[in-house]
Amino acid sequence: MPEEPFDLVPVRSHPALLLKEKSKKTLVVADLHIGWEVSLAEEGVYIPSQTPKLLSRLIRIIEAYKPDCLLVLGDVKHAIAKIEMEEWRDVPNFFERVLRTVGEVKVILGNHDGNLEPLLPEGVEIISPRGLILGDVGLFHGHTWPHPEMMGCRSLVVGHVHPVVTFRDPMGFRITRRVWIRAKCKGRDLARLLLRRTGVRSRREPSEILKDLYKTELRVSHIVIMPSFNEFLGGQTVNRRKIGRESKFREFIGPVLRSGSVDLEEAEAYLLDGTFLGKVGQLRTLS
Ligand SMILES: [Mn+2]
Numbered sequence: 001m002p003e004e005p006f007d008l009v010p011v012r013s014h015p016a017l018l019l020k021e022k023s024k025k026t027l028v029v030a031d032l033h034i035g036w037e038v039s040l041a042e043e044g045v046y047i048p049s050q051t052p053k054l055l056s057r058l059i060r061i062i063e064a065y066k067p068d069c070l071l072v073l074g075d076v077k078h079a080i081a082k083i084e085m086e087e088w089r090d091v092p093n094f095f096e097r098v099l100r101t102v103g104e105v106k107v108i109l110g111n112h113d114g115n116l117e118p119l120l121p122e123g124v125e126i127i128s129p130r131g132l133i134l135g136d137v138g139l140f141h142g143h144t145w146p147h148p149e150m151m152g153c154r155s156l157v158v159g160h161v162h163p164v165v166t167f168r169d170p171m172g173f174r175i176t177r178r179v180w181i182r183a184k185c186k187g188r189d190l191a192r193l194l195l196r197r198t199g200v201r202s203r204r205e206p207s208e209i210l211k212d213l214y215k216t217e218l219r220v221s222h223i224v225i226m227p228s229f230n231e232f233l234g235g236q237t238v239n240r241r242k243i244g245r246e247s248k249f250r251e252f253i254g255p256v257l258r259s260g261s262v263d264l265e266e267a268e269a270y271l272l273d274g275t276f277l278g279k280v281g282q283l284r285t286l287s
Contacts, residue, residue: 010180013273014061015227017157021135027065027102028139029058030073030159031228033112034094035087039078050232051090055097058229062101070102073159073226074110074129074141077119091119099123108132110141110160138220142254148198151191151206152216155224161253162228164235165269165277166287178227179277181238183267187220190261197255223262227272238269239283 009018017028032054037047062070077087099105099121106125109116117126130147131140138150142158150156167175191206202209207218228235236253256262265281277283 010270010272010274011061011065014057015178015229015231015272016061017224017226018065018067019134019137024069025065025067026069026071026134027062027067028071028073028157028226029229030141030226031075031110031162031230031233032072032094033075033078033228033230033233034090036078036230036233038086049086049090050230051094054230055094058098059101062098067102069104069106070098071132071134071139072105072107073139073157074108074143075112075159076107076110076116077112079112087119091116092121095119095124096121106132108139108141111143142225142256145194145197145255148191148194148210148214149216151187151194151210151218151220152214154219155222156185156220156256157224157226158254158256159226159228161225161238161257162233162235163225163238163269164227165239165283166237168287176235176237177271178231178235179238180227180270180272181225181264181267181280182270183223183225183262183264185220185223185263186261187218190220190256190259191218193255193259193261223256225257237287238264238267238280239287241284241287 011018019026019028034051037050077091106127108127108131109129129141129144131138131150133153136154138146138153138156140146140158142160163179163181164176165179188206191210195206195209200209210216210218267280269277269280269283
């Protein structure tokens with residue numbers, strides 16, 4: 001990704017982000033979906049737990065970059081409301097092992113994280129889906145509106161979408177790759193909608209309301225959509241050709257991306273190794 005005015009660096013070849021705030025390094029990963037195999041078993045497909053692979057990949061990144069803190073950007077587990085048998089075992093084991101490698105672990109709740117609390121060992125901090133601010137970056141899962149204070153951050157970082165780009169060659173073969181998406185966002189429009197959803201009824205400029213009610217300067221200009229850390233998961237093809245009104249995609253991506261203030265057509269797509277693929281709108285002809 002291009003040089004940023006703030007410290008927001010994707011970890012090369014991994015779906016992870018390193019944030020530096022003063023001297024503190026935070027490693028961010030999104031969408032672990034521990035236990036997704038169980039949902040396949042319900043369909044009659046039985047594969048052994050893939051959690052050990054997920055864990056060893058994460059431990060390798062932690063050992064290489066030595067962050068002070070690990071932040072999981074939502075969807076730790078796969079089953080949405082209930083807890084599957086395997087999750088009773090896999091989720092606590094996963095976090096106990098992680099806690100032995102990195103001193104501080106935080107989890108921002110996603111839409112799959114119903115009843116997550118009893119599964120997390122002591123020492124893991126749970127953060128509301130309204131998000132967390134680190135320096136100039138506002139982080140939240142993306143299935144729901146974040147806290148209005150996030151509008152004071154230059155960049156927002158979300159998960160939830162599991163963005164992938166799909167290419168189809170003339171033979172009909174399909175290649176699908178996880179991608180980073182970086183989009184411009186109209187801060188004023190986004191702030192206006194967010195404030196309205198938060199219950200603020202006023203015709204005044206969103207920047208003034210933010211200043212008065214939240215002591216926040218409206219600054220948001222970019223949004224980064226993280227690839228899912230779990231490589232086995234299906235993703236949302238961001239460059240899918242438009243069919244009709246694309247209602248299904250729009251339903252899934254969450255209120256911020258759906259708000260009309262984020263320009264997805266002009267958004268940039270990058271492979272995990274940093275290769276710039278092009279703008280999402282241009283890539284549609286290839287899907
Ligand atoms: Mn999600």
